[in-house]
Amino acid sequence: MTISRLLLGAAAIAVSAGVASAESHLSETSDMRIALSNNYAGNSWRQAMLQSWEEVAGKAVENGVVAAADAYTTSENQATEQAAQIQNLILQGYDAIVLNAASPTALNGAVRAACDAGVVVVSFDGVVTEPCAWRIAVDFQQMGREQVEYLATRLPDGGNLLEIRGLAGVFVDDEIHAGIQAGVEANPQFEIVGSVHGDWAQDVAQKAVAGILPSLPEIDGVVTQGGDGYGAAQAFEAAGRDMPIIVLGNRQDEMKWWAEMRDESGYETLSLSIAPGVATLAFWVSQQILAGAEVPKDLTVPFLKVTQDTLDETLAATPEGSVANVLYSQEDAQKVIADAKEAM
Amino acid sequence: MEKIISRPWSWSWLAAALTFAITSALTDGSGAGALAYAALSFGAFAAIVGLGQMIVITLGPGNVDLSIPAVMTLSGTLALKAMGSEPGTAMLGLGVAVLVGLGTGAANFALIYALRLPPIVATLAASLVYQSIAIWSNRGLRIKPPAGLADFATGRVLGVPNVALVGLALAIVVWIALERSVWGRWLLASGQNLRAARLAGVPVETVRASAYVTVTVLASVAGYLLASFSGGAALNMGQDYLLMSIAVVVIGGTSIAGGLSNVPGVWGAALFMFLVVSMLNSYGAGAGVRMVLTGLIIIGIVIAASTKRARK
Structure with missing residues (x-):
């Protein structure tokens, strides 16, 4: 899926929300209520996610597609706290819960209770393993592999890589790391000469990279997990080293830096991450399930890629200091569902 | 030597x-200088918040x-928004x-004073409010300094990072x-025995108030510098500095029981923590090994420093 298509889809939301529900053969959902259960709000990605939800789900409520679409965020990012929150949402009588989970397994009990009470549970980004819930997952391994594959096209002779990992012990970090490892195994001309944890935060990544750089040989490429590329770039700059190819993670400050570097010296790289708007895809999927559509339990959402050609366009569409985003429409959700059915 | x-x-x-x-053993000649420079830069932030935490712990x-x-995040966010x-x-x-x-x-x-809440509860609860204000004020958007x-x-200046010079100046003022x-x-006196200090005529509540204000002012300055240093404030920018601020105080030789503070130790510990x-990253230790070793090394230093003190 190209970005321009996705952006076009975003622009069409206002129209699609009203029209699509009218022409659908599915049953009415206008008296149904959907809740978003979110475990964390403390970074720019999550803030963009909540805003996307507000925008798309709010519009859907206005147009009478659903009766309510309320967002709830726990304050401490704890699975126990979120489990209690889910119990509350069941008691409040929501018809569907869209869930970004603090843990893939610790919420299974609460999710089971929701299913037993007849509530539709759709998990996304942070998915849950409980079989009764739907999962909108990102192929994080692919995200890691693709970075190495891209570097292989740029550096056919290979070279030294620095890996910046996320938060230790988190599922997503292990998955992306496994993908990068698989990519390096398939492309043995590359060697990972250093690895640090940047916790998906620019300042932590900057600190970690600055600390390990003095002991490293020349670095040709940096593989990342998103939210850490700009910090790495600043550490390389401060150390007075040649700028390697840093794979970026769609943050506006990263893309802005990339555009400046490109204008200065023809710098080329790739940027990829999950769009925070995946929450809106989860919203429409839950709406489709409520409407009676047959939806496979496991759906995959493509990640959002920014290339040299789409950089300017994406940068212009991304608010200052935020992250590149895509808002999904009801048709997008229907298409993702149809694709998943075909693949079965 | 014995005295030192x-x-x-x-x-x-x-x-x-x-x-x-x-x-440095892993690096060639020029690497040591780069490592020292990085340690001084990043150590400065830990040292500044550590100085504040030390004053409070001394109580x-x-x-x-x-x-x-949360205070670092709030100050970084609001300062960058204002600018x-x-x-x-x-x-x-x-x-x-x-x-x-x-x-x-x-x-x-x-x-702490009016509601008689324990400082741990009061500051933790207040930090949720500060964090929420930071989120509400700018919704996580990064504004460039x-x-x-x-x-x-x-x-x-002369090869020394400016932030380290600021950290050094603040350390001298605190000292x-x-x-x-x-x-x-x-x-x-308040830290050694609050009651005795009060009876001796020390205005203990004023002293406590000034300590709690000093720590947040230092944290705010650190947040402002860190946001300017790393190209903008982020909602999670302070996360690293909760345990860090306490660790540098304890490793630096300040008594956790209060009544004894140690300014030079805070700077040494801040450099050490970076x-x-x-070191563990450079030698390729995984995240698990790194955390275990960091914990063990910290415990070792605290024991070494405190037995030495006890023997005296």
């Missing part, structure tokens, strides 16, 4: 020097400020940061206040 070793701050400096030597058992990360990347607004931003520090410190102490301020924060002023004597992570 017996000082509680010597252990953190010894540990920092040792980790520096071990990490005695139960006194600690857990709102440091809006406009040139020549660095002082305005600093003013906003200091005001945030004064306000949050006063609020923390109001909760003015170019001049960013250049200053990442720049150097003079603790060692040479009446306020410092009052603080130590260098130990760099």
Whole structure:
């Protein structure tokens, strides 16, 4: 899926929300209520996610597609706290819960209770393993592999890589790391000469990279997990080293830096991450399930890629200091569902 | 030599020097200089918040400020928003940061004093409010610092990072206040025995209030500098500094029981905390091994420093 298509889809939301529900053969959902259960709000990605939800789900409520679409965020990012929150949402009588989970397994009990009470549970980004819930997952391994594959096209002779990992012990970090490892195994001309944890935060990544750089040989490429590329770039700059190819993670400050570097010296790289708007895809999927559509339990959402050609366009569409985003429409959700059915 | 070793701050400096030597062994000649430069840059932030935490911990058992990360985030966010990347607004931003520090410190102490909440509970609860204000005020958008301020924060004078010079200046101010002023004597007296200090005529509540305001002002300044240094404030920018602020105080030789503070030790410990992570990263230790080793090394230093003190 190209970005321009996705952006076009975003622009069409206002129209699609009203029209699509009218022409659908599915049953009415206008008296149904959907809740978003979110475990964390403390970074720019999550803030963009909540805003996307507000925008798309709010519009859907206005147009009478659903009766309510309320967002709830726990304050401490704890699975126990979120489990209690889910119990509350069941008691409040929501018809569907869209869930970004603090843990893939610790919420299974609460999710089971929701299913037993007849509530539709759709998990996304942070998915849950409980079989009764739907999962909108990102192929994080692919995200890691693709970075190495891209570097292989740029550096056919290979070279030294620095890996910046996320938060230790988190599922997503292990998955992306496994993908990068698989990519390096398939492309043995590359060697990972250093690895640090940047916790998906620019300042932590900057600190970690600055600390390990003095002991490293020349670095040709940096593989990342998103939210850490700009910090790495600043550490390389401060150390007075040649700028390697840093794979970026769609943050506006990263893309802005990339555009400046490109204008200065023809710098080329790739940027990829999950769009925070995946929450809106989860919203429409839950709406489709409520409407009676047959939806496979496991759906995959493509990640959002920014290339040299789409950089300017994406940068212009991304608010200052935020992250590149895509808002999904009801048709997008229907298409993702149809694709998943075909693949079965 | 014996006299130097017996000082509680010597252990953190010894540990920092040792980790520096071990990490430098992996680098060629020029690497050591780069490592020292990075340690001074990033150590400065830990040292500044550590100085504040040290003053509070000196007040005695139960006194600690857990709102440091939220205060750093709030001050960085509000200061950068106020400056809006406009040139020549660095002082305005600093003013906003200091005001945030004064306000949050006063609020923390109001909760502790008026509601008689334990400081751990009061500062933790208040930090949720500060974090929420930071989220609400800018929804996590990163605003770039003015170019001049960013250049200053990442720049150097005579090869020493500017942020380290600021950290050093603040350390000297705190050292003079603790060692040479009446306020410092009052603080130590309150930390050693609050009741005795009160009976001796020390205005203990004023001393406590000033300590809780000082720590948030220092955290605010650190947040302002860190946001300028790393190209903008982020909602999770303070996260690293909660345990860090306490660790540098304890490793630095300040008594966790209160009544004894140690300024040079905080700087040594701040350098050490950066260098130990760099050392383990450079030797390719995984995240699990790194955390276990960091924990063990910290415990080792604390034991070494405290047995030395006990024997005296």
